[in-house]
Amino acid sequence: MDAFLIQILNGLDKGSAYALIALGLTLIFGTLGVVNFAHGALFMIGAFCAVTLQRIFKLSFVTEDPTQQDFLGNPLKVETPYVMDWFGPEVGAGIIEWSVPLAILFCIPVMIGVGFAMERGLIKHFYKRPHADQILVTFGLAIVLQEIIKYFFGANPIPTPAPASLNGVVNLGAIIGMDIVYPLWRVIYFCFSALIIGGIFAFLQFTTFGMVVRAGMADRETVGLLGINIDRKFTIMFGIAAAVAGLAGVMYTPINPPNYHMGMDFLVLSFVVVVVGGMGSLPGAVLAGFLLGILESFASTTWATTTIPGINQVIIYLVAIIVLLTRPRGLLGRKGVMED
């Protein structure tokens, strides 16, 4: 039973990354009708926002400490980060330690900016072009973005740990009298994703803006005829989708040190998630994200891998193929979206 619950938890935190990326992909697809192959790159840029912020906090100046000497007898050079100088050593050290959670605040404006630039600068010109062209141009953009990141940050994964106080384990089972020990950060990751997903849904469901966007997703032309500048609203949605991907990336950095191709690795799976959930369906994307995450985690158990070797590697693709062939519209796909 414990093992069972642990697998579910494992699935939930992997699934929340899938769900967040797939949610963003679906938002873009549902609003703008664009298949965005560069969405994985947005996830990666988000992760590198955390890295950048950590580096900014660690910017330091060098002073010579005459009381200490290095092995050559010269005065020891001490690097003091500016934040430590400004806010005092303890607060400064705290800021550096908490750079990942703080990166959430840093990442949102950056990602919205990146999203706007992408939509206005490039994707706008591809609304009327065939889907194949959209795939190709965003694929090219993804390569460019990841190469730029590689140029500035190098090819190796960069460790960005979570704050020490959030790095431990937590016994989730204590409440129900069981012993389920689980890394705290992963629990936070799941809660955070749930919060964002809930936020997006609430935003779309309960605000006027969200209502207009939903109306635009259903029938763009009519909304336009009613005198609403739907393009601008959709551009804002693109920015939000980019921010969601970016946040998923920021929070993922302590789980997996970011490298330049993490976006591509997640992208393929996220596409599969979107297709399984149903193209253009937001609840479908979330549901499929968690479902596939959990399935993958169960397929990775020793029992599963000894019964069918390699099942953990292919389970997601297999499920996708089966779903596409038996229920081409996806689990919760709407009628008439991307049908031939």
Next chain:
Amino acid sequence: MLGLNKQDTTLFLIVVALTALAPFILNPFPTESAMAQFNAGYPDLMQRFVIFGIFAIGFNILFGLTGYLSFGHAAFLGVGSYAAVWMFKLFSYNVFPAIFLSVVIAGLFSLLIGYISLRRSGIYFSILTLAFAQMSFALAYSVLSNPKFNLTNGETGLQVYTDDLQMFHGDHLPDLPHIFGLLTMRDNFVLTVGGWDFNFNVGYYFCALIMLLAFYFSVRIFRSPFGTMLRAVKSNQTRMYYTGLNARPYTLAAFVISGMYAGLAGGLMAAVDPLAGAERMQWTASGEVVLMTILGGAGTLIGPILGAGFIKYFENIFSKINDTVLHSWFSFLPDGMEDFMVAIVHPFIGKGWHLTLGLLFMMVVIFLPGGLVEGGQRIMRLFRGKKAAKEADEATQSTPAE
């Protein structure tokens, strides 16, 4: 000639001439000169030109004609490579059975994948093929290399070991892929004329011959009623259904043919270098062939070959340029300017080649959907005026990607 009309014959003869004379054309600078780094006339690179040419020609039959964008073609290439290396391991180093098997296996594999994937079209098709290719990659990389059933040898890559069976391998035969023991794929004849060294490589000419055959078949397919049917699938499938035609068999045939081309390319890759690794199946490899085809000009006859040559050439050249070379180029500028120019160009060269490729690719998709071929036509039009341009259009029969 050979069932081709006059214009196609001319095009074919040009391609024949170019491939036959490639060792000269690609080697314009003397070996000792400073420009020698721009030479591409060495065996390894020339082989890559023609092998990726075959791969792209095959991909073009699917994407260029039917408009189905497959993101999983590398899987067939990988399967072809594995099949060829297994042939080397079990029977002998003779390349003919190996290539034959790789084409057959890739054909069967693509029949299976195509049968399933082609039930959907558009973006779903792309994602399905992508999923299949990633699945094959994952399987080849880890699962199929367990000690009990080692089909792919995992991370190390499949290669021929001395204790392999090799039933028909005799002592008189070379320990390299060979053509009936007469010539090995690595045989190389160097012709030295003045300061130039021209390489005539058996592997290259073997692959080039096969590429010419492949090219000939693709011309015939483009011009056949079957090719017309495939174009009909691309332009309006619904109308095709209304006229009582079922598009599925045609698209499936196109998919299998292009899969066999990919298998052929994979087999040749193993033939020039008897090694097969799973990374050949990764989706970035599938992306590469898409890039080649689009860059050259999807739907045109010559485009894919141009694209393959272009990407492979510049990949090689750009990767070789380093800061020292840049400094020598910009040395005519004043010092500050020189460093500035080097700093600007630096991210795009050496390891930054992929950045250049990505930017170039985006530019092509945005401004030149017909690829290099369309670019060439536009330039021609500038020179020759409108009427002549119309004829040129008909000559190459381009159908831009849109």
